[in-house]
Structures are given as structure tokens and as C-alpha cells.
Amino acid sequence: MSETLDVQAGAQQELPFALVYGQAVTELPLDLYIPPDALEVFLEAFEGPLDLLLYLIRKQNIDILDIPVAEITKQYMGYVELMQSVRLELAAEYLVMAAMLAEIKSRMLLPRSSEVEDEEDDPRAELIRRLQEYERYKAAAEGLDELPRVGRDLTVPKLDAPEARARKLLPDVSLEELLLSMAEVLRRGDMFESHQITREVLSTRERMSEVLERLKGGAFVPFVELFALEEGRLGVVVTFMAVLELIKEQLVELVQNEAFAPIHVRARAE
Secondary structure, three states: OHHHHHHHHHHHHHOEEEEEEEEEOOOOOOOOOOOOOOOOOOOOOOHHHHHHHHHHHHOOOOOOOOOOOHHHHHHHHHHHHHHHHOOOOOOOHHHHHHHHHHHHHHHHHOOHHHHHHHHHHOOOHHHHHHHHHHHHHHHHHHHHHOOOOOOEEEEEOOOOOOOOOOOOOOOOHHHHHHHHHHHHHHHHHHHHOOOOOOOOOOHHHHHHHHHHHHOOOOOOEEHHHHHHHHHHHHHHHHHHHHHHHHHHHHOOEOOOOOOOOOOOEOOOOO
């Protein structure tokens, strides 16, 4: 009987604990290295120390106004030690809350007279106030999160509106408004009038030469005979300007015997 048990035990020891590429592995390699951070355990995270305390109180159905500080402190410190054992970083506020719980616990364990108890407030009062305030805000946040949310709980349907063809109503225009608009258009048209300037066909300098040629010999020539009707207004202006330039340069002179008498032109003697 003993020999059979030894055989079975030896067979169990020979069983491989892994198969690598189809080959049985019964012993760990000597050069196998498993780093200390190869496995990390992430527990349920709390939003802060008050959230952790509120979780512990609700879990045990404890009255928030009568907190057993010793038991809550023990459970709180157990969670902190667990977090440290799995090498999870603890925020400073968790350690501050641990110190506060230890202080409250020590104050409640110390013997006090009845007079001192009447004068001093409950050491748990500040902690209870903070827990109640945090519980209200957390309940309000959970209530808001339960409200239907577009994109998460609700989907807004979209439908393109059909193309609408509206009938355009022509405005009623009176004759007076039409005339005022027409006058405004004409007024604006006058602001953009333009004219083309052409070069003069007649030259004042050439007409001066013609007048001097006409006055050769020193005889008096009637002033009106210097103008030609076929040249129109331009010829009159050019001839008149030529005579004025000749008078200015003292090449001709005008003679009139009496008022309103005919005017004669004569070339000055050199």
C-alpha cells in the first residue's frame, strides 16, 4: 500500500506546470526574473476621505449623528494600510483625515468630568457637520446624473424640412412714389455726367500771324472784318484773343474817332 502511494506522489511531482512550444516544463528557469511591479491590484477608488468615511458608515447602517469613532477609525486605517501595501499613492488629505480621526478617538477615550463635558462640544461635531454637507452635495450630484441626458439617454431625431415655395407679394406703389424715385435717379445721373475735351482746330498763335499779314501796308482795317462768320463762336473767340495778344505785345493799335463809332485796327510802324 505504501509503495503505491509513493508511486502516485512521484507521478504528481512529475506533472508539468506549463507547456512551452509543446514541451513540458517541470522546473522554473534559473534566469527567470519577475519584477515586483508585474502585478498591480486597483481597488475601487473613492473621491476623497469623506467619501470613504461615508461609505463605511452606510455599509454598517450607522447613524451619522452617533458615529462610533473607534470602530470607524479602525476600518479607515485598515483601508489606508491596504492602499499602502499594494503601493498605491495616497493623497495627503487621506493622511490628514487619519490624523483627525485619531485625535477625535483620543479625546473621546480620555476621562473627563461632567462639568468639562458640559462646557466642551462633542469632538465629533465638526466631522459630523462635514459628513452631512458632503452627503447633501453627493446626493445632489447623483440626482443630476440620473436626469436624462441627450446623447446618453435621449436621441434627438433630425428631419430636414421640406422645401417651401413662398409666393412673393408685389408691393403697392403709388404714382407719387414712382415720380420721386425717377427724380432721384435723374439727380444721381447728373452727378456722373462727363464730357469729352477735343483739341482746338484754330490756334491763337496762327491767327495772330494772319492778322498781321492782313494789316500789312499800314492801312486801317475795320475791326469787324477780322472775323469770319463761317468759323462760328470758336473763330470769334480765337480772333479776339489774337488781337488782344497783338495789342499787348504792341504790334497793333486800335483807333476810334468818337464814342460808339466803328473801331479800326492798324499795324504799328516799326
